[in-house]
Amino acid sequence: MSKSSKHMSAKEIYASLCKSHPGMGLTTVYRTLELLARMGFITKLTLGDGKIKENKNKLMEKMREELNKNEKVKVFTGTKVGRVEGFVGNFRAEIVKPNGKENIDIGSIVVATGIDIRAVSDDGDFEKDLLLQRDEKNFFVGMLGILNPLDFNTDGVFKCGSARKEMGIPDAIIDGEGTASCAAGVISKKELVKSPAISIVVDEKCDGCAYCIEPCPAQAITLIEYMQEEGSIKKTVEVNEAICRGCGVCMATCPKKGIFIRHFKPEYFKEMIKSVAGGA
Incomplete structure (x- = not known):
């Protein structure tokens, strides 16, 4: 949906997904879209009297408002990621917005989607900057495979949900909680001590x-x-x-x-x- 330039119906989304997920049912698509709409991640449009009516869900807007009240949190929408420099505890990421660029300093990075969010630029590629690798199915590959599924090769960079494998929303939430704990273990510390086991x-x-x-x-x-x-x-x-x-x-x-x-x-x-x- 993020790559489409027009509104898509559930059947159009189903037809598109069948190419890569032939076992998926139309009911699963409807159920997932309904859940995403309730959570505010997508906007549901219905036809009535020949006119498109937008069913707005204020949950996401409310979540953004609450997050923006926290001075330590920044919410960016409709953006891409450019160059990333630094190391665990001291990363600097370039956020490419429709109206310009902004550099932010962060302690840890979590990749939660397999969608390509790289900004088209000759200046940098955050996947290469962080030594991120993908497998033949375009999922991100971790440090030690199934033995360490949430860690990337680069210290302080983690992954969860659809970034690492196909999974349902309940499993993705659990995955996200585990990765959030990993990131919290980095950003909650005033000093990071490098392990001597090198x-x-x-x-x-x-x-x-x-x-x-x-x-x-x-x-x-x-x-x-x-x-x-x-x-x-x-x-x-x-x-x-x-x-x-x-x-x-x-x-x-x-x-x-x-x-x-x-x-x-x-x-x-x-x-x-x-x-x-x-x-x-």
């Missing part, structure tokens, strides 16, 4: 094979080279500690034991596995 490169063991670069979900590893004292060129990798999540994927892919997570060397895991196996 990747450490053992330079003398790393030969620059780059096996660890592509699998890194946070894209925190870069291949570099430098000249050693005897004049030879040394290839190795470098870890961006600011965005490393300490997931251990790099350590698992390294054939030379040239990278590990601080406080979690491979031999520690071996001893833990032996201990568990022995206890079994």
Whole structure:
């Protein structure tokens, strides 16, 4: 509906959805539209005496009025998102409005829709800025898949609802509550302490094979080279500690034991596995 330039009937919406969701029924569309209208997210138009009558629902307007009373809340409608810079606790997002642009400072970011809300611009693309990735169905992909469904690879950025998979409104609400808790854990703190569990490169063991670069979900590893004292060129990798999540994927892919997570060397895991196996 957001991409349509005209009013759409329930049957037109159903016909459009059937292309990507062949199992969906017309009753489901009517029921969902009715719920969205009651919540104020859409406006319902009915025909009477040959004229279009608008059934206004004041719920959304009331919610916006209440939110606007809070000095810490800003509500933007009919806008797109441009460039996003910064890091967890200190993001700056560009809001592209019909009448101009506005930069806002935010501590955390929640993506709650799979709809493309990027502003068409050469200056920036917030999905690329935040290293967000989509799957073949155009849903956003998280840090560790189903093991960590609400977290993106970028610290302080979360997702919920239709941004990550197809789900009904009740499930989306529950999803949103979980993500709101994640975001609240960031913005409620005066100071954020970075976890020490990040990747450490053992330079003398790393030969620059780059096996660890592509699998890194946070894209925190870069291949570099430098000249050693005897004049030879040394290839190795470098870890961006600011965005490393300490997931251990790099350590698992390294054939030379040239990278590990601080406080979690491979031999520690071996001893833990032996201990568990022995206890079994």
